Amino acid sequence: MTLTIALDGMGGDKAPEIVVDGAARALEQLPELHFLLFGDEAKLAPLVAARPALAAALTIRHTDAFIAGDAKPSVAVRQGRTSSMRLAINAVKEKEASAAVSAGNTGALMGMGKLVLRTLPGIDRPAICGILPSRRRPIVLLDLGANIDCDATHLVQFAVMGTVFAQAILKIERPRVGLVNVGVEELKGDDIVRNTAAILRQLPPPIDFQGFVEGTDIFKGDVDVIVTDGFTGNVALKVAEGTAKMLMDELKGAFSSSMRGKLGYLVSRPALGQLRERFDPRVHNGAMFLGLGGVVVKSHGGTDGFGFGQAVLVAAELVRNGTNEHIIQAMSQLGAMLEPASEVAAS
Structure with a gap:
Protein backbone atom coordinates (compact mmCIF):
# COMPACT_ATOMS: atom_id res chain seq x y z
CA MET A 1 0.00 0.00 0.00
CA THR A 2 1.42 3.37 -1.04
CA LEU A 3 2.22 5.86 1.72
CA THR A 4 2.51 9.45 0.51
CA ILE A 5 4.75 11.92 2.35
CA ALA A 6 4.78 15.66 1.58
CA LEU A 7 8.25 17.22 1.66
CA ASP A 8 9.28 20.84 2.08
CA GLY A 9 11.95 20.81 -0.61
CA MET A 10 13.39 24.22 0.26
CA GLY A 11 13.55 23.99 4.06
CA GLY A 12 16.88 23.50 5.84
CA ASP A 13 20.44 24.81 5.77
CA LYS A 14 21.46 22.47 2.94
CA ALA A 15 18.21 22.24 1.02
CA PRO A 16 17.24 21.11 -1.52
CA GLU A 17 20.12 18.62 -1.84
CA ILE A 18 19.62 16.95 1.54
CA VAL A 19 15.85 16.71 1.02
CA VAL A 20 16.18 14.82 -2.26
CA ASP A 21 19.00 12.67 -0.91
CA GLY A 22 17.02 11.89 2.24
CA ALA A 23 13.94 10.93 0.25
CA ALA A 24 16.02 8.56 -1.86
CA ARG A 25 17.51 6.94 1.25
CA ALA A 26 14.10 6.50 2.86
CA LEU A 27 12.71 4.99 -0.34
CA GLU A 28 15.45 2.34 -0.29
CA GLN A 29 14.18 1.16 3.09
CA LEU A 30 10.46 1.63 2.41
CA PRO A 31 9.71 1.02 -1.30
CA GLU A 32 6.00 1.73 -0.71
CA LEU A 33 6.73 5.42 -0.16
CA HIS A 34 5.59 8.11 -2.58
CA PHE A 35 6.59 11.76 -2.26
CA LEU A 36 5.03 15.10 -3.06
CA LEU A 37 8.02 17.44 -3.26
CA PHE A 38 7.24 21.16 -2.97
CA GLY A 39 9.74 23.77 -4.12
CA ASP A 40 11.56 25.37 -7.03
CA GLU A 41 11.27 22.87 -9.87
CA ALA A 42 14.33 24.30 -11.65
CA LYS A 43 16.45 23.32 -8.63
CA LEU A 44 14.65 20.12 -7.69
CA ALA A 45 14.20 18.45 -11.08
CA PRO A 46 17.92 17.85 -11.88
CA LEU A 47 18.51 16.38 -8.42
CA VAL A 48 15.56 14.03 -8.77
CA ALA A 49 16.40 13.06 -12.36
CA ALA A 50 19.80 11.81 -11.20
CA ARG A 51 17.98 9.20 -9.09
CA PRO A 52 15.70 7.16 -11.41
CA ALA A 53 14.13 5.08 -8.64
CA LEU A 54 13.19 8.21 -6.72
CA ALA A 55 11.92 9.97 -9.84
CA ALA A 56 9.43 7.13 -10.36
CA ALA A 57 8.08 7.57 -6.82
CA LEU A 58 7.98 11.35 -6.62
CA THR A 59 5.93 14.24 -7.93
CA ILE A 60 7.29 17.79 -7.94
CA ARG A 61 4.88 20.61 -7.10
CA HIS A 62 6.44 23.90 -8.15
CA THR A 63 6.51 27.04 -6.04
CA ASP A 64 9.01 29.89 -5.99
CA ALA A 65 8.19 30.86 -2.39
CA PHE A 66 9.98 29.45 0.64
CA ILE A 67 10.42 30.29 4.32
CA ALA A 68 13.85 31.58 5.33
CA GLY A 69 15.47 30.01 8.35
CA ASP A 70 15.64 33.33 10.19
CA ALA A 71 12.12 34.48 9.28
CA LYS A 72 9.90 35.64 12.12
CA PRO A 73 7.28 32.90 12.60
CA SER A 74 4.29 35.24 12.80
CA VAL A 75 5.32 36.97 9.57
CA ALA A 76 6.03 33.65 7.86
CA VAL A 77 2.59 32.32 8.77
CA ARG A 78 0.86 35.40 7.35
CA GLN A 79 2.93 35.81 4.22
CA GLY A 80 3.96 32.25 3.40
CA ARG A 81 0.70 30.87 2.05
CA THR A 82 2.32 29.76 -1.20
CA SER A 83 5.61 28.64 0.37
CA SER A 84 6.94 25.10 0.02
CA MET A 85 6.42 24.57 3.77
CA ARG A 86 2.80 25.71 3.77
CA LEU A 87 1.90 23.70 0.68
CA ALA A 88 3.38 20.54 2.22
CA ILE A 89 1.18 21.03 5.31
CA ASN A 90 -1.83 21.80 3.12
CA ALA A 91 -1.31 18.45 1.39
CA VAL A 92 -1.82 16.71 4.74
CA LYS A 93 -5.00 18.64 5.45
CA GLU A 94 -6.36 17.89 1.99
CA LYS A 95 -5.56 14.16 2.43
CA GLU A 96 -3.15 14.17 -0.50
CA ALA A 97 -0.40 13.11 1.90
CA SER A 98 -0.36 11.23 5.19
CA ALA A 99 2.45 13.30 6.71
CA ALA A 100 4.66 16.33 6.10
CA VAL A 101 8.39 16.62 6.75
CA SER A 102 10.42 19.83 6.82
CA ALA A 103 13.90 20.87 7.93
CA GLY A 104 12.88 24.53 7.81
CA ASN A 105 12.05 27.23 10.34
CA THR A 106 10.69 25.53 13.49
CA GLY A 107 8.48 28.39 14.65
CA ALA A 108 6.96 28.84 11.22
CA LEU A 109 6.33 25.11 10.87
CA MET A 110 4.57 24.97 14.23
CA GLY A 111 2.54 28.11 13.48
CA MET A 112 1.42 26.86 10.09
CA GLY A 113 0.68 23.42 11.48
CA LYS A 114 -1.59 24.82 14.19
CA LEU A 115 -3.33 27.15 11.75
CA VAL A 116 -3.95 24.57 9.05
CA LEU A 117 -4.34 21.31 10.96
CA ARG A 118 -5.61 22.55 14.34
CA THR A 119 -5.16 20.29 17.38
CA LEU A 120 -6.42 16.82 18.21
CA PRO A 121 -9.54 16.43 20.39
CA GLY A 122 -8.61 16.82 24.06
CA LEU A 290 2.53 15.90 18.78
CA GLY A 291 -1.04 17.04 19.19
CA LEU A 292 -1.59 18.48 15.71
CA GLY A 293 -4.49 17.15 13.65
CA GLY A 294 -2.03 15.58 11.22
CA VAL A 295 1.48 14.11 11.25
CA VAL A 296 4.15 16.81 10.90
CA VAL A 297 7.82 15.96 11.51
CA LYS A 298 10.58 18.52 11.96
CA SER A 299 14.05 17.53 10.80
CA HIS A 300 17.10 19.28 12.22
CA GLY A 301 17.90 22.20 9.95
CA GLY A 302 21.60 21.42 9.73
CA THR A 303 21.34 17.68 9.06
CA ASP A 304 22.51 15.83 5.95
CA GLY A 305 20.72 13.42 3.62
CA PHE A 306 21.04 10.51 6.03
CA GLY A 307 19.50 12.54 8.85
CA PHE A 308 16.64 13.83 6.69
CA GLY A 309 15.95 10.29 5.54
CA GLN A 310 15.63 9.23 9.18
CA ALA A 311 13.06 11.99 9.74
CA VAL A 312 11.06 10.69 6.77
CA LEU A 313 11.14 7.18 8.25
CA VAL A 314 9.90 8.54 11.59
CA ALA A 315 6.97 10.18 9.79
CA ALA A 316 6.15 6.94 7.99
CA GLU A 317 6.30 4.97 11.25
CA LEU A 318 3.99 7.44 13.01
CA VAL A 319 1.43 7.10 10.23
CA ARG A 320 1.64 3.32 10.00
CA ASN A 321 1.19 2.98 13.76
Whole structure:
Protein backbone atom coordinates (compact mmCIF):
# COMPACT_ATOMS: atom_id res chain seq x y z
CA MET A 1 0.00 0.00 0.00
CA THR A 2 1.42 3.37 -1.04
CA LEU A 3 2.22 5.86 1.72
CA THR A 4 2.51 9.45 0.51
CA ILE A 5 4.75 11.92 2.35
CA ALA A 6 4.78 15.66 1.58
CA LEU A 7 8.25 17.22 1.66
CA ASP A 8 9.28 20.84 2.08
CA GLY A 9 11.95 20.81 -0.61
CA MET A 10 13.39 24.22 0.26
CA GLY A 11 13.55 23.99 4.06
CA GLY A 12 16.88 23.50 5.84
CA ASP A 13 20.44 24.81 5.77
CA LYS A 14 21.46 22.47 2.94
CA ALA A 15 18.21 22.24 1.02
CA PRO A 16 17.24 21.11 -1.52
CA GLU A 17 20.12 18.62 -1.84
CA ILE A 18 19.62 16.95 1.54
CA VAL A 19 15.85 16.71 1.02
CA VAL A 20 16.18 14.82 -2.26
CA ASP A 21 19.00 12.67 -0.91
CA GLY A 22 17.02 11.89 2.24
CA ALA A 23 13.94 10.93 0.25
CA ALA A 24 16.02 8.56 -1.86
CA ARG A 25 17.51 6.94 1.25
CA ALA A 26 14.10 6.50 2.86
CA LEU A 27 12.71 4.99 -0.34
CA GLU A 28 15.45 2.34 -0.29
CA GLN A 29 14.18 1.16 3.09
CA LEU A 30 10.46 1.63 2.41
CA PRO A 31 9.71 1.02 -1.30
CA GLU A 32 6.00 1.73 -0.71
CA LEU A 33 6.73 5.42 -0.16
CA HIS A 34 5.59 8.11 -2.58
CA PHE A 35 6.59 11.76 -2.26
CA LEU A 36 5.03 15.10 -3.06
CA LEU A 37 8.02 17.44 -3.26
CA PHE A 38 7.24 21.16 -2.97
CA GLY A 39 9.74 23.77 -4.12
CA ASP A 40 11.56 25.37 -7.03
CA GLU A 41 11.27 22.87 -9.87
CA ALA A 42 14.33 24.30 -11.65
CA LYS A 43 16.45 23.32 -8.63
CA LEU A 44 14.65 20.12 -7.69
CA ALA A 45 14.20 18.45 -11.08
CA PRO A 46 17.92 17.85 -11.88
CA LEU A 47 18.51 16.38 -8.42
CA VAL A 48 15.56 14.03 -8.77
CA ALA A 49 16.40 13.06 -12.36
CA ALA A 50 19.80 11.81 -11.20
CA ARG A 51 17.98 9.20 -9.09
CA PRO A 52 15.70 7.16 -11.41
CA ALA A 53 14.13 5.08 -8.64
CA LEU A 54 13.19 8.21 -6.72
CA ALA A 55 11.92 9.97 -9.84
CA ALA A 56 9.43 7.13 -10.36
CA ALA A 57 8.08 7.57 -6.82
CA LEU A 58 7.98 11.35 -6.62
CA THR A 59 5.93 14.24 -7.93
CA ILE A 60 7.29 17.79 -7.94
CA ARG A 61 4.88 20.61 -7.10
CA HIS A 62 6.44 23.90 -8.15
CA THR A 63 6.51 27.04 -6.04
CA ASP A 64 9.01 29.89 -5.99
CA ALA A 65 8.19 30.86 -2.39
CA PHE A 66 9.98 29.45 0.64
CA ILE A 67 10.42 30.29 4.32
CA ALA A 68 13.85 31.58 5.33
CA GLY A 69 15.47 30.01 8.35
CA ASP A 70 15.64 33.33 10.19
CA ALA A 71 12.12 34.48 9.28
CA LYS A 72 9.90 35.64 12.12
CA PRO A 73 7.28 32.90 12.60
CA SER A 74 4.29 35.24 12.80
CA VAL A 75 5.32 36.97 9.57
CA ALA A 76 6.03 33.65 7.86
CA VAL A 77 2.59 32.32 8.77
CA ARG A 78 0.86 35.40 7.35
CA GLN A 79 2.93 35.81 4.22
CA GLY A 80 3.96 32.25 3.40
CA ARG A 81 0.70 30.87 2.05
CA THR A 82 2.32 29.76 -1.20
CA SER A 83 5.61 28.64 0.37
CA SER A 84 6.94 25.10 0.02
CA MET A 85 6.42 24.57 3.77
CA ARG A 86 2.80 25.71 3.77
CA LEU A 87 1.90 23.70 0.68
CA ALA A 88 3.38 20.54 2.22
CA ILE A 89 1.18 21.03 5.31
CA ASN A 90 -1.83 21.80 3.12
CA ALA A 91 -1.31 18.45 1.39
CA VAL A 92 -1.82 16.71 4.74
CA LYS A 93 -5.00 18.64 5.45
CA GLU A 94 -6.36 17.89 1.99
CA LYS A 95 -5.56 14.16 2.43
CA GLU A 96 -3.15 14.17 -0.50
CA ALA A 97 -0.40 13.11 1.90
CA SER A 98 -0.36 11.23 5.19
CA ALA A 99 2.45 13.30 6.71
CA ALA A 100 4.66 16.33 6.10
CA VAL A 101 8.39 16.62 6.75
CA SER A 102 10.42 19.83 6.82
CA ALA A 103 13.90 20.87 7.93
CA GLY A 104 12.88 24.53 7.81
CA ASN A 105 12.05 27.23 10.34
CA THR A 106 10.69 25.53 13.49
CA GLY A 107 8.48 28.39 14.65
CA ALA A 108 6.96 28.84 11.22
CA LEU A 109 6.33 25.11 10.87
CA MET A 110 4.57 24.97 14.23
CA GLY A 111 2.54 28.11 13.48
CA MET A 112 1.42 26.86 10.09
CA GLY A 113 0.68 23.42 11.48
CA LYS A 114 -1.59 24.82 14.19
CA LEU A 115 -3.33 27.15 11.75
CA VAL A 116 -3.95 24.57 9.05
CA LEU A 117 -4.34 21.31 10.96
CA ARG A 118 -5.61 22.55 14.34
CA THR A 119 -5.16 20.29 17.38
CA LEU A 120 -6.42 16.82 18.21
CA PRO A 121 -9.54 16.43 20.39
CA GLY A 122 -8.61 16.82 24.06
CA ILE A 123 -5.27 18.51 23.31
CA ASP A 124 -4.85 22.19 24.12
CA ARG A 125 -1.33 22.70 22.78
CA PRO A 126 0.95 20.70 20.49
CA ALA A 127 4.38 19.77 21.82
CA ILE A 128 7.68 19.13 20.06
CA CYS A 129 8.70 15.57 20.87
CA GLY A 130 12.12 14.13 20.14
CA ILE A 131 14.15 10.97 20.70
CA LEU A 132 17.49 11.22 22.51
CA PRO A 133 20.12 8.66 23.49
CA SER A 134 20.59 7.57 27.10
CA ARG A 135 22.83 5.18 28.99
CA ARG A 136 20.36 2.32 28.52
CA ARG A 137 18.19 2.94 25.47
CA PRO A 138 16.65 5.85 23.55
CA ILE A 139 14.31 8.13 25.50
CA VAL A 140 11.51 10.53 24.56
CA LEU A 141 11.71 14.16 25.69
CA LEU A 142 8.97 16.76 25.33
CA ASP A 143 8.31 19.65 25.05
CA LEU A 144 11.44 20.79 23.19
CA GLY A 145 10.43 24.40 22.68
CA ALA A 146 6.89 24.85 21.44
CA ASN A 147 5.42 26.03 24.75
CA ILE A 148 7.48 28.25 27.04
CA ASP A 149 4.78 28.57 29.73
CA CYS A 150 2.74 25.49 30.66
CA ASP A 151 0.22 24.63 33.35
CA ALA A 152 -0.49 21.22 34.86
CA THR A 153 -3.11 20.37 32.24
CA HIS A 154 -0.64 20.92 29.41
CA LEU A 155 2.06 18.82 31.08
CA VAL A 156 -0.36 15.97 31.71
CA GLN A 157 -1.36 16.05 28.05
CA PHE A 158 2.32 15.96 27.10
CA ALA A 159 2.74 12.85 29.26
CA VAL A 160 -0.12 11.10 27.46
CA MET A 161 1.17 12.05 24.01
CA GLY A 162 4.76 11.11 24.90
CA THR A 163 3.61 7.72 26.14
CA VAL A 164 1.77 6.97 22.90
CA PHE A 165 4.77 8.20 20.89
CA ALA A 166 7.15 5.89 22.80
CA GLN A 167 4.81 2.96 22.22
CA ALA A 168 4.65 3.67 18.49
CA ILE A 169 8.28 4.51 17.72
CA LEU A 170 10.36 2.85 20.47
CA LYS A 171 8.04 -0.17 20.72
CA ILE A 172 7.86 0.04 24.52
CA GLU A 173 4.66 -1.61 25.73
CA ARG A 174 4.37 0.42 28.94
CA PRO A 175 6.70 3.44 28.88
CA ARG A 176 7.81 4.83 32.24
CA VAL A 177 7.13 8.56 32.62
CA GLY A 178 9.22 11.08 34.56
CA LEU A 179 8.65 14.77 35.24
CA VAL A 180 11.60 17.19 35.26
CA ASN A 181 12.04 18.97 38.59
CA VAL A 182 14.78 20.58 40.69
CA GLY A 183 14.78 17.54 43.01
CA VAL A 184 13.18 14.14 43.42
CA GLU A 185 11.48 14.93 46.74
CA GLU A 186 7.71 15.45 46.60
CA LEU A 187 7.91 18.93 48.13
CA LYS A 188 10.41 20.21 45.55
CA GLY A 189 9.40 22.43 42.65
CA ASP A 190 6.65 24.96 42.04
CA ASP A 191 2.89 24.45 42.24
CA ILE A 192 2.59 23.58 38.55
CA VAL A 193 5.08 20.73 38.74
CA ARG A 194 3.70 19.37 42.01
CA ASN A 195 0.11 19.53 40.74
CA THR A 196 1.12 17.76 37.54
CA ALA A 197 2.74 14.97 39.55
CA ALA A 198 -0.36 14.63 41.72
CA ILE A 199 -2.55 14.18 38.64
CA LEU A 200 -0.19 11.73 36.93
CA ARG A 201 -0.03 9.55 40.04
CA GLN A 202 -3.80 9.00 39.84
CA LEU A 203 -3.97 8.08 36.16
CA PRO A 204 -4.31 4.43 35.08
CA PRO A 205 -2.41 2.75 32.22
CA PRO A 206 -1.08 3.57 29.74
CA ILE A 207 0.42 6.19 32.09
CA ASP A 208 3.16 4.73 34.30
CA PHE A 209 4.39 7.70 36.31
CA GLN A 210 7.72 7.15 38.08
CA GLY A 211 8.09 10.53 39.79
CA PHE A 212 10.46 13.48 39.44
CA VAL A 213 13.66 13.47 37.39
CA GLU A 214 16.54 15.86 38.01
CA GLY A 215 18.57 17.35 35.18
CA THR A 216 21.53 15.09 35.93
CA ASP A 217 19.33 12.01 35.56
CA ILE A 218 17.63 12.82 32.24
CA PHE A 219 20.05 10.67 30.27
CA LYS A 220 20.36 7.80 32.76
CA GLY A 221 17.55 5.93 31.07
CA ASP A 222 15.60 5.13 34.25
CA VAL A 223 12.45 6.42 32.53
CA ASP A 224 11.37 6.30 28.90
CA VAL A 225 9.34 9.52 28.60
CA ILE A 226 10.51 12.76 30.19
CA VAL A 227 8.02 15.62 30.42
CA THR A 228 8.78 19.31 30.92
CA ASP A 229 7.83 22.74 29.62
CA GLY A 230 9.25 23.98 26.33
CA PHE A 231 11.72 26.40 27.91
CA THR A 232 13.36 23.75 30.11
CA GLY A 233 13.23 21.10 27.41
CA ASN A 234 14.87 23.29 24.80
CA VAL A 235 17.63 24.34 27.20
CA ALA A 236 18.25 20.70 28.17
CA LEU A 237 18.46 19.68 24.52
CA LYS A 238 20.88 22.47 23.59
CA VAL A 239 23.07 21.83 26.64
CA ALA A 240 23.23 18.14 25.78
CA GLU A 241 24.13 18.86 22.15
CA GLY A 242 26.76 21.41 23.15
CA THR A 243 28.31 19.12 25.74
CA ALA A 244 28.50 16.20 23.33
CA LYS A 245 30.15 18.38 20.67
CA MET A 246 32.64 19.77 23.18
CA LEU A 247 33.66 16.29 24.36
CA MET A 248 34.11 15.01 20.81
CA ASP A 249 36.19 18.07 19.89
CA GLU A 250 38.32 17.63 23.01
CA LEU A 251 38.88 13.97 22.22
CA LYS A 252 39.86 14.83 18.67
CA GLY A 253 42.30 17.43 19.92
CA ALA A 254 43.83 15.07 22.49
CA PHE A 255 44.34 12.29 19.96
CA SER A 256 46.00 14.61 17.44
CA SER A 257 48.19 16.52 19.91
CA SER A 258 51.09 14.07 19.99
CA MET A 259 52.45 10.85 18.53
CA ARG A 260 51.35 8.99 21.64
CA GLY A 261 47.86 10.39 21.20
CA LYS A 262 47.78 9.27 17.57
CA LEU A 263 48.85 5.78 18.56
CA GLY A 264 46.15 5.77 21.22
CA TYR A 265 43.59 6.73 18.60
CA LEU A 266 44.57 3.77 16.42
CA VAL A 267 44.10 1.41 19.34
CA SER A 268 40.77 2.88 20.44
CA ARG A 269 39.38 3.61 16.98
CA PRO A 270 36.80 0.76 16.93
CA ALA A 271 35.41 1.78 20.33
CA LEU A 272 35.29 5.43 19.33
CA GLY A 273 33.42 4.48 16.17
CA GLN A 274 30.78 2.70 18.21
CA LEU A 275 30.51 5.70 20.53
CA ARG A 276 30.13 8.12 17.63
CA GLU A 277 27.46 5.95 16.02
CA ARG A 278 25.51 5.62 19.26
CA PHE A 279 25.39 9.36 19.88
CA ASP A 280 25.06 10.44 16.25
CA PRO A 281 22.15 12.94 16.30
CA ARG A 282 21.25 12.00 12.74
CA VAL A 283 20.16 8.51 13.82
CA HIS A 284 17.34 9.91 15.96
CA ASN A 285 16.61 12.91 13.75
CA GLY A 286 12.97 13.81 13.40
CA ALA A 287 10.94 15.57 16.08
CA MET A 288 7.17 15.28 15.80
CA PHE A 289 4.73 18.06 16.58
CA LEU A 290 2.53 15.90 18.78
CA GLY A 291 -1.04 17.04 19.19
CA LEU A 292 -1.59 18.48 15.71
CA GLY A 293 -4.49 17.15 13.65
CA GLY A 294 -2.03 15.58 11.22
CA VAL A 295 1.48 14.11 11.25
CA VAL A 296 4.15 16.81 10.90
CA VAL A 297 7.82 15.96 11.51
CA LYS A 298 10.58 18.52 11.96
CA SER A 299 14.05 17.53 10.80
CA HIS A 300 17.10 19.28 12.22
CA GLY A 301 17.90 22.20 9.95
CA GLY A 302 21.60 21.42 9.73
CA THR A 303 21.34 17.68 9.06
CA ASP A 304 22.51 15.83 5.95
CA GLY A 305 20.72 13.42 3.62
CA PHE A 306 21.04 10.51 6.03
CA GLY A 307 19.50 12.54 8.85
CA PHE A 308 16.64 13.83 6.69
CA GLY A 309 15.95 10.29 5.54
CA GLN A 310 15.63 9.23 9.18
CA ALA A 311 13.06 11.99 9.74
CA VAL A 312 11.06 10.69 6.77
CA LEU A 313 11.14 7.18 8.25
CA VAL A 314 9.90 8.54 11.59
CA ALA A 315 6.97 10.18 9.79
CA ALA A 316 6.15 6.94 7.99
CA GLU A 317 6.30 4.97 11.25
CA LEU A 318 3.99 7.44 13.01
CA VAL A 319 1.43 7.10 10.23
CA ARG A 320 1.64 3.32 10.00
CA ASN A 321 1.19 2.98 13.76
CA GLY A 322 -1.79 5.32 13.85
CA THR A 323 -0.14 7.51 16.48
CA ASN A 324 -2.67 10.33 16.31
CA GLU A 325 -5.56 7.89 16.53
CA HIS A 326 -4.01 6.33 19.64
CA ILE A 327 -3.55 9.78 21.22
CA ILE A 328 -7.23 10.55 20.64
CA GLN A 329 -8.18 7.20 22.14
CA ALA A 330 -5.95 7.68 25.18
CA MET A 331 -7.26 11.20 25.82
CA SER A 332 -10.83 9.94 25.49
CA GLN A 333 -10.21 7.14 28.00
CA LEU A 334 -8.47 9.41 30.47
CA GLY A 335 -10.67 12.44 29.88
CA ALA A 336 -13.24 11.46 32.47
CA MET A 337 -10.52 11.24 35.11
CA LEU A 338 -8.49 14.33 34.24
CA GLU A 339 -10.95 16.99 35.46
CA PRO A 340 -11.59 15.53 38.96
CA ALA A 341 -7.90 14.66 39.28
CA SER A 342 -7.02 18.27 38.49
CA GLU A 343 -9.41 19.48 41.18
CA VAL A 344 -7.88 17.13 43.74
CA ALA A 345 -4.37 18.20 42.81
CA ALA A 346 -5.27 21.87 43.10
CA SER A 347 -6.74 21.35 46.55
